[in-house]
Amino acid sequence: MSSLPGLLALPAAAYLVSGTLYLWRVLRRSPRAGTWGAIAALAGALIHAGVLVMRLAEEPRAIAAGVADAASAISFVAVVCFLIGERVLGIGAMGAAVMPLAFGGLLAGLGSSVGAREIPEQLRNPWFFIHVPSALLAYVAFAFAFAAAALYLGEARLLRSKRIAAVLGTLPPLDQLEHLMYRMAAFGFLLMTVGMGTGAVWAEEAWHRYWQWTPKQSASLVTWLLFATYLHNRVIRGSRARSGAWIIIIGFVSCLITFLAVGLLRQDPHRFL
Amino acid sequence: MRLLAAGVNHKTAPIGVREKLALHPDHQAQVLRKLVELPDIVESLILSTCNRFELYVVESAGRADLLVEDLVAQAAGVGAAVVQPHLYVYENAEAAQHLFEVASGADSMVLGECEVVGQMREAADIARGARTLGTVLTRLTDRALETGKRARSETSIDQGCVSLASIAVSLSRQICGDPRRTTVLVVGAGGTAELTLQRLVATRKVFIANRTLSRARGLAESFGGHAIPLSDLYEAMVEADVVVASTHAPHPIIREPEMRSVVRARGARPLFLIDLAVPRDVDPAVGNLENVFLYDIDSLEGSIADALRGRESQLPRVREICGEAAEEFWTWAASLDLVPTLLQLRERAEAVRQRELDRALALMGELTPRQQKHLHLLTKRIVQGLIHGPLDRVRAKAANGDGAAYLSVLRELFSLDESSIEPGDRAPVETEEDADE
Numbered sequence: 090m091s092s093l094p095g096l097l098a099l100p101a102a103a104y105l106v107s108g109t110l111y112l113w114r115v116l117r118r119s120p121r122a123g124t125w126g127a128i129a130a131l132a133g134a135l136i137h138a139g140v141l142v143m144r145l146a147e148e149p150r151a152i153a154a155g156v157a158d159a160a161s162a163i164s165f166v167a168v169v170c171f172l173i174g175e176r177v178l179g180i181g182a183m184g185a186a187v188m189p190l191a192f193g194g195l196l197a198g199l200g201s202s203v204g205a206r207e208i209p210e211q212l213r214n215p216w217f218f219i220h221v222p223s224a225l226l227a228y229v230a231f232a233f234a235f236a237a238a239a240l241y242l243g244e245a246r247l248l249r250s251k252r253i254a255a256v257l258g259t260l261p262p263l264d265q266l267e268h269l270m271y272r273m274a275a276f277g278f279l280l281m282t283v284g285m286g287t288g289a290v291w292a293e294e295a296w297h298r299y300w301q302w303t304p305k306q307s308a309s310l311v312t313w314l315l316f317a318t319y320l321h322n323r324v325i326r327g328s329r330a331r332s333g334a335w336i337i338i339i340g341f342v343s344c345l346i347t348f349l350a351v352g353l354l355r356q357d358p359h360r361f362l
Numbered sequence: 363m364r365l366l367a368a369g370v371n372h373k374t375a376p377i378g379v380r381e382k383l384a385l386h387p388d389h390q391a392q393v394l395r396k397l398v399e400l401p402d403i404v405e406s407l408i409l410s411t412c413n414r415f416e417l418y419v420v421e422s423a424g425r426a427d428l429l430v431e432d433l434v435a436q437a438a439g440v441g442a443a444v445v446q447p448h449l450y451v452y453e454n455a456e457a458a459q460h461l462f463e464v465a466s467g468a469d470s471m472v473l474g475e476c477e478v479v480g481q482m483r484e485a486a487d488i489a490r491g492a493r494t495l496g497t498v499l500t501r502l503t504d505r506a507l508e509t510g511k512r513a514r515s516e517t518s519i520d521q522g523c524v525s526l527a528s529i530a531v532s533l534s535r536q537i538c539g540d541p542r543r544t545t546v547l548v549v550g551a552g553g554t555a556e557l558t559l560q561r562l563v564a565t566r567k568v569f570i571a572n573r574t575l576s577r578a579r580g581l582a583e584s585f586g587g588h589a590i591p592l593s594d595l596y597e598a599m600v601e602a603d604v605v606v607a608s609t610h611a612p613h614p615i616i617r618e619p620e621m622r623s624v625v626r627a628r629g630a631r632p633l634f635l636i637d638l639a640v641p642r643d644v645d646p647a648v649g650n651l652e653n654v655f656l657y658d659i660d661s662l663e664g665s666i667a668d669a670l671r672g673r674e675s676q677l678p679r680v681r682e683i684c685g686e687a688a689e690e691f692w693t694w695a696a697s698l699d700l701v702p703t704l705l706q707l708r709e710r711a712e713a714v715r716q717r718e719l720d721r722a723l724a725l726m727g728e729l730t731p732r733q734q735k736h737l738h739l740l741t742k743r744i745v746q747g748l749i750h751g752p753l754d755r756v757r758a759k760a761a762n763g764d765g766a767a768y769l770s771v772l773r774e775l776f777s778l779d780e781s782s783i784e785p786g787d788r789a790p791v792e793t794e795e796d797a798d799e
Contacts, residue, residue, distance in 0.1 A: 245632075248537065248655050253665040254522055254672065257532050262539035263632050264603075271630070323630060329652040330630045 096140045097161055101195040103133025104168065104188050111184030118259045123181045127172065130188060134168045141165055156349065157199065163225045164194035167232055174233075180269065182260045186236035197349055216291035224284030228344055230277030231316070235341035237270035238334035245331060267330045271323055274337055278316045285309060308347035315340035363699045365498065365692075367457035368430045368449060369409075369416030372471050375448035383415035383438040383445070387484070391492035393437050398494045402428075405496040407489045407503065408437060409464070411481045413471050418461065420498045454696070458502060459681075459688035465510030467519060468680045473673040474519035479510055498695050509687040516683060517676040522669025527561040529662055530606070530636055534562070537634040537655055538603040541565050547602035548587075549595065549616070550609035551577040554638050558606045559585050569598045573609070596620050600627045606636045607643035618647040625651050636662070696760040703769055704753055706778050715745045 110126030113119060141162065171187045174180050244260045260266075288306075289299040300306060319336040370379060385393065390408055397406040397419060405420035417434050430451050435442040452460045460469070465482055467474040486503040489495040495503070514520045523529035531541075538544045544565045548555045551572040559568065559581070568587030571594065572578035578589035590598055592615070599605060599621075607616060616635070625633070630653070637644040637658040649656030719741050723729065729737070756768045773779050 245655075248533075249649075251657065251661045251665060253529070253533065254668055257523065257536055258521070260536075262535060263537045264539040267630055267632070329625070330632070331652055333630065 095199075097137070097157075097195050097199060100133040100137035100140070100165075101192055101199065103129050103136065104164070104192040104195065107133060107184065108188030108192055111181070111188050115182050115185045115259060118255065120258075123184070126184055126188065127175060127181070130168055130172060130184065134165065134172065137161070137165050137168070156197065159221075159225060160194040160197055160348075163229050163232075164191040166226065167191050167194075167229045170229065170233070178261070178265070178269075180237075180261050180265070182240055183233070183236045186239050187232065190232050190236070214291060214295070216287050216294070220284055220287040220291055223280045223287070227277045227280035227284055228348055230273045230280060231312075231337075231341050231344045234270050234273035234277060234337050237266045237273060238337040238341075241266040241270060241330060241334050242338075270330075270334060270337060274316055274319055274323075274340075278313070278320055281309070281313055281316070285313060305347060308343065312340055312343040312347050315343055363498070363695070364421045365454050365457045365502070365695060366419050366421060366428075366430060366433075367416060367452040367460050368434050369414060370434075370445065370448040370450070371414035371416070371469065374450060379444065379448055380412070380415060382440050383410070384412070385410040385415065385438060387488060390485075390488045393439075394489055394492040394494040397433070397437060400433075403433075405499045406494045407485060407499050409461075409482060409485045411478065414464070414469075416461075416464070418457065418499060418502070420496065455688050455692035458505070458691045458695075459684050461502060461506045462509040462513075462684035462687050463681065465506040466513035466680050466684060467510070468513070468677055468684070472524050473670065473677070474514070474521075475524075476510075476514070476520060479507065482506060482510075497698065501694070502691065505687060505691050509684055512687075513680045513683045517679045519673050519676040519680050522665075522672050524666055524669050524673070526638070526659075526662055526666070527557065529666060530558060531561050533636075533655075533657065534604040534634050537632050544603045545569070545601055547571065547598050547605045548581075549592075549605065549607040549643060550639070551581045552608060552610070554608035555606065556581060558608070558636075558638070559587075562604070562606075565604075567601075569602060571595050571598060573611075596624050599624045599633070602633070603631065604634045604636070606638065608638040609643050610639070611643060612641060614641075614643060614645040616644040616648060618645050618651070621645075621648045621651055621654070625653060628653070693761040696765050697757050699765055700757060700760055700769060703772060703778060704756075707749065707753070707772065707776055710776065710778070711745045711749055715741050 107126045107129035110122045110129060114123035114126060144158065144161075167187055168191050171180075171184060175184065240260060241263065244256055244263055244266065247256050247260075248263065261269075292301070293299050315336060319333050319340065322336075323333055370383065372380070375383075385408060390410065394406045394408060397403055397417075402421050402423040402425060403419050404422050407418040409416040409418070415434075415438060417437050419433065421428060429442075431442045431446045431449050434449060435445045438445065463469045464478060467476060467478055470478055482503065486495065486500075489499065523532050534544060534546075535541060541562075542565070545567040546559075546562050546565045547569040548559060549571045551570055551574075555570070559570075562568075568582070568585055569590055570578040570582045570585075570587050571590050571592055572581075573592050575589060575591050578591075581587070582589040595616070599616075605616075609615060633654045635644055635648065635654060635656040637656065640659060642658055644656060644658070646656070646658075648654060719737065723734070723737070756765075756772060759765060759768045
């Protein structure tokens with residue numbers, strides 16, 4: 090195993106600083122903290138990109154080599170998406186949730202990267218290029234849905250208790266957060282469906298069974314059902330946003346369990362992820 | 363040279379007095395020109411708004427007996443007795459600081475408001491048009507506008523909403539997002555409704571519901587909205603994003619049981635309800651429904667008071683910024699008087715140096731270019747070493763307001779007022795004699 094994962098401590102530190110600054114921006118209503126937070130995030134992302142490129146040059150299938158690499162890759166995608174979103178949509182306040190998540194992703198990855206692991210033979214399959222990226226991107230979308238839902242709940246509470254000054258100019262419009270949460274959940278759900286479908290086909294090819302009720306598969310199913318419930322309520326029943334936001338938050342927690350906890354159990358074919 | 367600021371504002375004079383002083387922009391240019399026709403007044407500027415009447419003049423002679431209240435009274439076209447009890451007068455750096463604070467909104471009735479910036483720009487334009495804005499006041503107004511901008515960006519003196527209309531607009535944007543996609547429903551067609559509509563016109567669609575439909579129609583026509591009868595209120599509420607209620611009804615007209623079904627029909631969209639009526643138009647229980655954000659006049663005014671307190675806490679920092687800028691400005695302005703004298707002194711020194719150098723060179727015969735150069739540098743350094751320190755100190759004294767005294771001493775000691783006859787005339791004669799030898 091190379092020393093590259095160790096280099097990830099650099100972007101991790103940058104993301105930690107950035108996340109703290111974004112939290113400061115929201116809690117202390119300081120726009121300047123947000124500017125510095127963006128600079129820290131950008132600096133971290135540039136270093137991170139360098140490390141990722143070197144890692145991929147080493148091993149093109151690296152993102153599936155273990156939780157460390159997968160977490161690193163999706164943290165990177167999340168940070169880049171956030172920086173673009175901040176520019177285009179003015180959703181800087183979401184950095185208070187997204188940047189700590191990105192830091193947590195790298196940290197969890199660093200913690201689990203001890204011990205070298207071979208990339209198994211089964212992964213050398215074309216399905217890999219659909220199954221793994223779509224599953225990982227679904228996690229990124231869910232992270233954004235989670236960030237929007239958390240902000241939504243906080244903002245709704247502040248508006249209800251008439252603490253206007255804490256909200257105005259600091260948080261994105263409530264309606265925008267609701268839309269973002271809905272779109273991200275829908276997008277993530279779509280990707281996850283693709284991921285699970287291709288996974289089943291691939292499993293049939295590799296092990297001659299579509300579904301084995303492994304911990305990872307079961308947890309994925311729970312996550313998938315939670316988001317399906319949210320989308321069903323939102324589209325068919327026109328549910329209110331607050332209950333929806335709570336389902337999204339639970340769904341994201343379930344997604345974290347799927348990704349990290351089950352990935353670390355190392356007892357099933359997904360032990361590499 | 364003195365910079366004087368004198369005037370009255372909302373803190374020192376009641377509206378009855380301010381009214382009398384207020385000057386119409388059309389007359390302002392004429393008054394400004396009359397002021398600079400007075401002896402020793404070289405520049406003038408008038409800032410006349412509904413909250414203040416202020417006169418800024420640059421006076422060249424430093425006359426202590428100048429009656430400022432007469433000047434202000436003359437500018438305003440009233441008797442001095444009207445002005446005198448309410449007048450404040452600032453001089454030099456303090457005058458600059460005052461204008462800077464005015465530009466920052468720190469002296470305004472509503473702290474941090476930025477209307478005063480436009481008014482100041484306008485006043486400067488009028489004075490420029492009347493050709494009464496010279497070097498000093500041009501720089502002063504430029505610096506004032508810059509400082510006002512800086513104070514607003516470095517402190518939060520302009521943060522938070524401090525009027526009912528602005529808070530309603532900001533909150534509707536915060537809750538419902540882009541105003542161009544927002545539908546507004548106004549309940550009641552009185553004066554309050556009209557005022558609110560003026561601020562919310564940029565919205566996608568406007569409904570006006572009123573008990574007497576004809577009044578709603580009148581208002582709808584002037585704002586491009588749709589008039590609806592009160593019986594269709596809840597239907598319109600399903601489509602609306604922002605509802606402003608301001609009827610004179612004695613009982614709530616927007617009730618909780620009906621609103622339950624409205625909220626259900628609206629799905630995930632938030633509803634922002636503003637109740638400006640007393641007694642209230644909206645049953646307070648409606649505010650407990652999910653996705654409904656109900657603000658009555660008390661909660662809006664409470665947050666206005668909060669915002670004003672927040673602005674007030676910024677005053678010391680704003681004053682500090684203005685003080686720094688005023689100091690810097692005055693250091694520059696005070697040295698303006700010195701400029702001709704300092705130039706003259708420097709020319710005199712240079713003439714003496716050149717004369718003596720030429721003489722010495724003529725006496726020394728053939729020198730290498732290198733030697734000539736060093737001789738040149740040597741004399742230059744001696745002259746500079748002698749005059750640099752004193753001149754710097756005179757500049758510093760001028761910034762502290764003692765400029766005039768030092769200036770006259772300087773002119774006296776170096777006999778600068780004698781139009782440089784003595785040393786300057788003798789010099790060429792001597793040089794010619796030397797050359798003849």
